Amino acid sequence: MTAIQQFKYIRRQIHLFRKHNITLTKQAVIVVLAVAFVLYAVFFSNVPPIHDFFHGLRHAMGILPCH
Amino acid sequence: MSLKQPRSYQRLAALYLVLTVGLVCCWFPWIKTAQAEDGGVQVVLTSTPPLEHIRPDRDLARVTLTALLHGQPLSQGHMQVQLTAPPRTQFVATGFPRVEGSALLALDTALTDGTWTVQYLFPLRGTYTFDVGITPVPGGPAFQPTRLRQTVHISEDPAVVRNAGMLIGGLFLLGGITGIIFARSAAAREKLWGSAIVALLICLGGALIPVHGVLADSGHRGTIVEASQGHQVIHGDQGWELEVQASPIPATVGQLVQFVTWLRKDGTMFPGLTDVHIEVVHREEAHTVLGAHLQARQGHTLQSLQFYDGAPHTVNVTVRPVTGEVSDVAPLTATLGLEVVALHPPLAVKIRMMAILLGVFVVGMAGGFFVPWPFKERAGA
Numbered sequence: 001m002t003a004i005q006q007f008k009y010i011r012r013q014i015h016l017f018r019k020h021n022i023t024l025t026k027q028a029v030i031v032v033l034a035v036a037f038v039l040y041a042v043f044f045s046n047v048p049p050i051h052d053f054f055h056g057l058r059h060a061m062g063i064l065p066c067h
Numbered sequence: 068m069s070l071k072q073p074r075s076y077q078r079l080a081a082l083y084l085v086l087t088v089g090l091v092c093c094w095f096p097w098i099k100t101a102q103a104e105d106g107g108v109q110v111v112l113t114s115t116p117p118l119e120h121i122r123p124d125r126d127l128a129r130v131t132l133t134a135l136l137h138g139q140p141l142s143q144g145h146m147q148v149q150l151t152a153p154p155r156t157q158f159v160a161t162g163f164p165r166v167e168g169s170a171l172l173a174l175d176t177a178l179t180d181g182t183w184t185v186q187y188l189f190p191l192r193g194t195y196t197f198d199v200g201i202t203p204v205p206g207g208p209a210f211q212p213t214r215l216r217q218t219v220h221i222s223e224d225p226a227v228v229r230n231a232g233m234l235i236g237g238l239f240l241l242g243g244i245t246g247i248i249f250a251r252s253a254a255a256r257e258k259l260w261g262s263a264i265v266a267l268l269i270c271l272g273g274a275l276i277p278v279h280g281v282l283a284d285s286g287h288r289g290t291i292v293e294a295s296q297g298h299q300v301i302h303g304d305q306g307w308e309l310e311v312q313a314s315p316i317p318a319t320v321g322q323l324v325q326f327v328t329w330l331r332k333d334g335t336m337f338p339g340l341t342d343v344h345i346e347v348v349h350r351e352e353a354h355t356v357l358g359a360h361l362q363a364r365q366g367h368t369l370q371s372l373q374f375y376d377g378a379p380h381t382v383n384v385t386v387r388p389v390t391g392e393v394s395d396v397a398p399l400t401a402t403l404g405l406e407v408v409a410l411h412p413p414l415a416v417k418i419r420m421m422a423i424l425l426g427v428f429v430v431g432m433a434g435g436f437f438v439p440w441p442f443k444e445r446a447g448a
Contacts, residue, residue, distance in 0.1 A: 027252070036425055059162045061231050062227035065416045067320055
């Protein structure tokens with residue numbers, strides 16, 4: 001492998017790393033949003049099948065508004 | 068002189084203070100006692116099992132209200148009872164936010180031995196209010212019509228408290244683990260961040276699998292639609308007839324439903340004392356929600372009650388004349404099947420609780436991120 005090829009390879013790797021790397025703040029926001037989505041779906045959703053499936057769970061917690 | 072004068076004012080002020088406190092201490096209990104004696108009627112509330120042991124939405128309580136006139140059970144009178152749910156919560160919600168602060172029962176009965184008993188399943192934790200109105204009836208003892216208020220506190224079920232604690236603790240723990248993963252990924256980002264995020268999202272996604280399964284299914288209780296039956300006429304022997312009318316239909320959580328009963332003999336209203344027994348059964352969970360035995364001075368009564376769970380209920384109304392020669396008449400029973408419409412919780416309550424739960428997770432995440440952890444240094448090194 002020539003020096004030019006090596007240089008191109010390293011440059012490509014750096015480009016890929018920068019492309020896929022996200023900051024810590026963005027990671028935290030993604031995780032919090034994912035947790036919020038799951039919490040809402042399980043504990044607060046009004047969609048009848050979801051509500052009915054988790055009805056007992058919501059009342060068993062005592063702090064989750066059901067109806 | 069200039070030194071003694073302020074000291075005398077201080078003594079005078081202290082004397083006035085002591086006298087005022089003494090006057091209030093003597094006057095206040097005297098006023099309270101006088102109010103009770105002026106009203107003449109007192110109400111004593113007892114419960115089986117004791118109220119401090121009752122678990123909301125689980126234990127059927129047998130509550131007895133005893134009206135006392137000058138310390139003795141009131142022989143004849145009329146009692147109106149309204150039960151109001153605990154006031155709206157300001158921080159942590161309950162399972163029935165639409166029920167909070169609303170009227171649960173509005174019943175009235177004739178008193179013949181001074182006591183009235185109701186079996187009731189209290190829906191949620193908090194302080195309930197019994198507003199009791201007692202009025203004299205012709206031929207009974209004379210007293211001033213009285214309105215009294217009794218409050219009872221129902222504590223949360225210990226098992227429910229434990230579950231809520233586990234939920235909060237679990238969220239905090241999940242947040243802590245997430246924070247630790249972030250701390251490690253910050254130290255060795257190029258290797259760990261991708262796998263850590265993906266692993267966490269897979270774990271969270273696993274919680275949604277049952278949701279997806281439910282969405283693909285059908286035939287759950289929310290889709291069951293039955294016609295509500297809010298009116299029934301029962302014809303008995305010897306010209307007796309019982310008519311029961313419920314309104315509004317369908318019932319709605321948070322609102323009272325009125326039950327009007329008419330007992331007729333040969334087409335005319337029965338004019339004598341009538342026994343009315345109302346039993347409400349939660350059809351899905353097959354347990355009794357309310358059992359009330361009432362007496363009416365005639366064959367017409369109007370009672371109101373709220374259905375706090377959005378599920379089908381069965382209401383059995385049994386009526387029997389008890390006056391004189393007709394006391395051996397077989398009781399007539401009408402059965403109504405009622406659908407109850409459940410309203411969604413207020414958006415503000417949902418947002419509040421979401422904020423609390425997410426706050427616990429974020430605090431746990433921050434704790435996990437900033438806590439000094441031995442392997443953080445190792446990973447960084």
